[in-house]
Amino acid sequence: MIGVLGGGAFGTALAVALSAKGPVALWTRSAEAARAMADHRENATYLPGVTLPDGLRPTDRIADLADCDIILLSVPMQQLRGVLAAHGPALAHARLVACCKGIELDTGLAPHQVISAALPDARPALLTGPSFAADIGRGLPTALTLAASDGAGLQERLSTPVLRLYRTDDLTGAAMGGALKNVMAIACGAAIGAGLGDSARAALMTRGYAEMLRYARAHDARPDTLAGLSGLGDLALTCMSEQSRNYRLGLAIGAGTGFHPARTVEGAATSRAVAAVARQRGIDMPITEGVVALLDRTETLAGVMDRLLARPLKEE
Template sequence: MATSTQTIAILGAGAWGSTLAMLAQAQGHRVRVWDRRTAPDLAGVLQGAEVIVSAVSMAGVRPLAGAVQKIGIPPQAILVSATKGLDPVELLTPTQIWAANFPNQAVVVLSGPNLSVEIRQGLPAAAVVASRDPWAATQVQRALSSDRFRLYTSSDPIGVELGGTLKNVIAIAVGVCDGLQLGTNARSALVTRGLAEMIRVGSRLGARPETLNGLSGLGDLLATCHSPLSRNYRVGYGLGQGKPLGQVLAEIEGTAEGIHTAPVLLKIAAQHGIPVPITHEVQLLLQGQTTPVAALARLMERQLKSE
């Protein structure tokens, strides 16, 4: 589906960055991958890039954006953020960090229900590319879409980004529920109320509710809460089985961003007066200040209200 061959720089060689590189190469693009551990020549990777995709973990976004800013990129280059998380320093999303460093650059967010293992196996998937610049979103859509990876465009970047970020916290809670073997009824209620919590936060921060009910919100939530491939779900599942957090993290590969997102989300919710009961219980559990059984019990005992 790509209209022309482009030079695409993928910054980050983890599971998701490597998968995006594979997708871009399959479309015939010239792909360069940067990894801070094995390829320190960032300037060489960026040179002549028309699309620059950031797929590093949340902790790496701010230093990477600063490094790219020092090097400089062509004014027509499109920046794409594929990171799901929140910055603990300024409580910003990854795209907001990139936009602050490159105020005159087109910035796009890519997010959706994308388990990288399945995509690398050739299984079909879909995602959303969102930007305030419709041309930039369309360019990325055309560059990366294929018969196995369908991309939709959106003009609600904050909604798309928050959907992919907030669902990680809910996935931990659902994993706890399953680890406790509380059944399908409890899991369904938790996923549904988790989505309501995501929409509450997103709406207050400027997202459109319909975006969070779409692929990058509900779709990503369902994928993350229903697959053992999800690191966040596995964290919750292990905690639900009574394992200490350190042991759970040692058993999984990669970063479970929900662990880092929960405390930042609580700060944002406190600033805006947004009730986030599920996130609150997840954070208490991550800090070892409650047990899985007590956390779920408090959620069930909350004051009765209309849906």
């Protein structure tokens, strides 16, 4: 049996998709939420309008994942270590697949590295790529990257007729692509929110991709990994759709409007974590630094754009 830990939109959508192949246990920390999903066959809070199949069992009991040989960890990146600390012994028997995208703020570690640090005997994998929960939950065709040192069996178990997984053994590259594209989505949203136009967005996406490659190479990732779904594919989706929370945060920054503080926006913490590591290692990340300045309100959008445009001319 497959388990999904995390009853948010993405975890629920994955549980819905995978239940087409067999029983799935969907764990949420809220007993009330688990009962509501079981009674109404819908996650009305996070994925309204999507019917939960009969093979999907919501639960708030971590013990109900004991029979799962694969567990997908669909929790916010900055909460991953805490979840593993709290429930590690109950999860250690299974193959753990991180479904979060980001870099841990305090350590600069990627999701699979956090799993390894918390559970040294685990064989972590990573599921990432261009996807919105609403699309997956509705059964729309989606292609993702599955990163694992030995992922052939996992690829077969987690693929469905409409959820197509491509395999790589470059966990670091897949993790960097998924994390850094959120930072660039905030930048692109800010540009559009401020009325700077689609040409500015295209420039930010392209030069942002160059930053992603620099950061990934510095961490011994393969550039070709970032040219795939987990990097370029996710970058294109996230920087151009208001379904992306990161993009919507950028829109709010650019337009000078408010953004709901309770919404998890992975790119906010990731941008700060990446900027800190980049400074320590001498990696040139001007767009990332600009996003941090906007988030921390140490610089205006006009000031950030002026600084980016005033950088020395060079070859592409």
